[in-house]
Amino acid sequence: MVAYNKGLSVKSLEQSYLNLKDNVDKYLAGNIGATDLKKVCSPLGIYQQRNGLFMLRIRITGGHISVSKLQKVADIMDEYNVGFAHITSRQTLQLQDVAPADIDPILKKLAANSMPFRGGGSNTYRNILASSDSAIAVDETFDVLPYAQTLNDFLFTYDKAIELPRKLKFGFSSGADDSIKAIVQDLGFIAKQQNGKKGFIVYAGGGMGKESILGVKVFDFLPENQFIKCAKAVTDLLYDHGDRTNRSQARLRFVHKRLGKDKFIELFQEYFKNSTADVKVTDNQNIEGEAKSLQQFKFNIPDHKHYRQWAEYAVVNTKFGDDIISLRLFVPYGNLRADHIRKIAGLAKRCSLSFVRLTQSMDILFPIIHKSALPVIFESFNHELKDLDLSLHSFKGHLTSCIGPKVCMVGIADAPALSDMMAATLDKYFTEYPDKKPNEIHSILQEFKISGCPNACSGHIVSKIGLQGMKKRVNEVLTEGAFLYTGGKAVQNDACLANSDKEFLPIDQIAQVVKLGENSRV
Known part of the structure; x- marks a missing residue:
């Protein structure tokens, strides 16, 4: 059943x-x-x-x-x-x-077990994003996860969302930092408070892949009770106006490109005006209550450098006080065996944590733990989970890349292998300058994105340093390499797509990309 x-x-x-x-x-x-x-x-x-x-x-x-x-x-x-x-x-x-x-x-x-299959592939709505630190971050505007879950419940039952000309992607950011990059979603919501009321800044018509485009702002403030109406309007618009004769031109961003910004906004507003949806948002997660009952530990703090550095770069403060923190588990390549998942779940349970969050960086977030749990978790990383580098001892497997052509049917270049080449250069650098690592890790993980084809699954189109894998004949030999993209960012009011001169970069020149990243941070 x-x-x-x-x-x-x-x-x-x-x-x-x-x-x-x-x-x-x-x-x-x-x-x-x-x-x-x-x-x-x-x-x-x-x-x-x-x-x-x-x-x-x-x-x-x-x-x-x-x-x-x-x-x-x-x-x-x-x-x-x-x-x-x-x-x-x-x-x-x-x-x-x-x-x-x-x-x-x-x-x-x-x-x-309440993990159903409907949509998620082909010409349907895809998994809905939400800030992984929603309801937890110190500086968030408000918790957006209940809105994302309510939208999923609505779309799951809405047949048009399963019968689209092409895929449709939604996302919710809980703060002004816009962690889900709303401007490159088909429909992106950024939490906003105005005159004491909750609502959203809304972008529509963005997307990454072939012919990437930034979305346009359709609302500077959409009252919170109208977000389903807004999502239904976009779904109906794509259902009616997406190009069903040409799958490669069927995404919402191509409607945006075809009409131009002003006409696209006009069409969206027409659909929004005619859209109706009466859905109530409910929040069944008592995170604040859970934060008060987290397990505390008495455990000796390890006296070595990697622990001290890890406790600095893997930890983020929460809004629940100095003792309650978030911890990022860096998952190599985003890949886990069954025994890994079971051990991580057991570790979360040991910390009295009832849930975890999967992140866009393909990692796992323990959203709330008592800081006294850090030595216990680190000990677990070094013993029962020692075959996984969850503490980012090395950059190998930790630069965001797609899953690669060994698995993916549309992949062109081996993005994980390209990532490993960059990681080797980074590891060599930080072996020479270990004290720089804690301060550099987050910018590096945000800057470098590697995709194995133009579909841009890693988000290289809006990254500071990105690679788009490809193959090219060089001296009559089919050679694997990449196009280099630079200067991308998906920041409100200052967003731009990355640029590329489309000059083929062979594998043996990938290390130059890391040096470019180093220079950009000087």
């Missing part, structure tokens, strides 16, 4: 799962090919990998997932021998290396 309906007919949702199973069975019997199967499975967020196995994308709004669900994911991965889980730049989990015969039972078990 599907455990998530929110107004959608359980029968219709189960029917889509039965249809998937029927087509998987036909595929296994050799009666249909991968192309026909994709038509059925991709709208559910299920794709075939390059190795012939499959990826299942779990919808996790804002990256917010309970520890109990995380443990359930690990159990299911073990039961069906799933290769690994990948944290995506849209704050969700993808189960990788799934055998086709296991798609149906895995899907049903996840759905039965």
